[in-house]
Amino acid sequence: MPLLEASGVSKVFGKLTALDGAALTVGENEFHGLIGPNGSGKSTLMKCVAGAEVPTTGKVSFINTDITAFTPTERARAGMSLxxxxxxxxxxxxxxxxxxxxxxxxxxxxxxxxxxxxxxxxxxxxxxxxxxxxxxxxxxxxxxxxxxxxxxxxxxxxxxxxPRLLLLDEPTGGMSLEERRVTGELLQPIKQHCSLVIVEHDLDFIRDICDRLTVLDQGKVLASGTVAEIQSNKSVQEIYLRRA
Structure with a gap:
């Protein structure tokens, strides 16, 4: 049973579709990275998971409970931290x-x-x-x-x-190379008791700490899998890495 499961998540702002049927599944004691070009919907998906944004369509489940309509405070009480x-x-x-x-x-x-x-x-x-x-x-x-x-x-x-799940949105932004290295070391021990979803632009950093990656492009999931699977995925190589 996944710890977190978001399915069919769409988010529309006026005429802009920021997310279009995105999905995310995170297991217990798993570090899961969200990557993609600027404007691909990473932070919007994170906010839909955290409750900072309400999905236009779709469902978010946490510890086998539908939390789609939960407030951020209710999600925090359920074991989620952002x-x-x-x-x-x-x-x-x-x-x-x-x-x-x-x-x-x-x-x-x-x-x-x-x-x-x-x-x-x-x-x-x-x-x-x-x-x-x-x-x-x-x-x-x-x-x-x-x-x-x-x-x-x-x-x-x-x-x-x-928390059972920690959500981090670009935690290494503005850090020196040494600070990024140390951040990775500091995060590793929490895997014993807490899963992690992280949005990050530093591909070297996220590949080093994450078990699985989900790649977003234009609001849709381009690929999801282990780090090795994502690295060898031709669609990711052609679309994401070329545009990053």
């Missing part, structure tokens, strides 16, 4: 407090009212900062981080709720 390309960390707060707030979002109101969470969550905060190589910056303001480090902090925050 990080868009633009970072949304709180720049004036420390890294520690950014992670703490993300963890506190999962706590009960009574625990928050009686301030029971900061001490109880300290170990989890430090574990997450350590996992993303940010522990030595725990008490620095998030605004002092490099662009890549801010992306790592936000990914850590997105994982605070222990």
């Amino acid at each position: 990080k868009f390309q633009i970072t949304s960390v709180l720049p004036t707060l420390t890294l520690y407090d950014n992670i703490l707030l993300a963890l506190q979002a999962q706590c009960s109101l009574i625990d928050l009212v009686f301030s029971r969470t900061r001490r109880a969550l300290h170990e989890q905060v430090m574990t997450m900062l350590t996992q993303f190589r940010l522990a030595d910056r725990a008490h620095d303001a998030a605004a002092t981080l490099s662009h890549g480090q801010q992306q790592w902090l936000e990914i850590a925050m997105a994982l605070a709720g222990k």
Whole structure:
């Protein structure tokens, strides 16, 4: 049984058809990449999965439940987490407090009212900062981080709720080559407990970390399969790689 299954997903904006019957299937503990030329519908499909956009037609199922009409909040409660390309960390707060707030979002109101969470969550905060190589910056303001480090902090925050599925939209945009390499290393351990859908333009990066790829072109799925299958697909070579 797939963890995530989107089928026949179309999205029309006025006279523009951004998606035309697109499909996406993601299994448990799978890293799945969405690739395609600019304007192919990658981010729109991601938003339809996350609930930021409602499909014009089609269905999205998550953990065997139809979530097509679910709000983003309802999808988050079901076990889905999303990080868009633009970072949304709180720049004036420390890294520690950014992670703490993300963890506190999962706590009960009574625990928050009686301030029971900061001490109880300290170990989890430090574990997450350590996992993303940010522990030595725990008490620095998030605004002092490099662009890549801010992306790592936000990914850590997105994982605070222990989602079953993490959605990343171009996480390496604006990163240096070294930051991209480290990002791949930081993501690998989460496969033990979380699947990943990632939109990315860096083909070398996405090939290195993903188990399967779906290629979109002009709102339609051009091909879907393992990395090796996509690399050898003549349609992808002729249409996607030529236009990328």
